Amino acid sequence: MKNKTTLLKRIVFFIVLLYAIITFINQQKVLNNYALQANNLKINIAEAKKQQEKLNNQKDNVNSLEYIEALAREKLGMYMPNEKVYIDNEN
Numbered sequence: 001m002k003n004k005t006t007l008l009k010r011i012v013f014f015i016v017l018l019y020a021i022i023t024f025i026n027q028q029k030v031l032n033n034y035a036l037q038a039n040n041l042k043i044n045i046a047e048a049k050k051q052q053e054k055l056n057n058q059k060d061n062v063n064s065l066e067y068i069e070a071l072a073r074e075k076l077g078m079y080m081p082n083e084k085v086y087i088d089n090e091n
Helices: 002-061 065-076
Strands: none
Touching: 002 065
């Protein structure tokens, strides 16, 4: 009788231990996934801050003469009077 209860206690102990190990492994996988997501979000935040800084600088320079000239050259194809424009057609 004593042998049966000792054997039963050992079996229950090993089942509980096995359950704890499996639960620990599953939780570790979830934690690793959360850490990866947090790292990706930090990278996204850093990129967004860089973009925000770039846009803030652009906003500050919108009314500057240099920005207006560059925009007229790039977007509208306009040039200063008496300025010669050369187009390279190497294709």
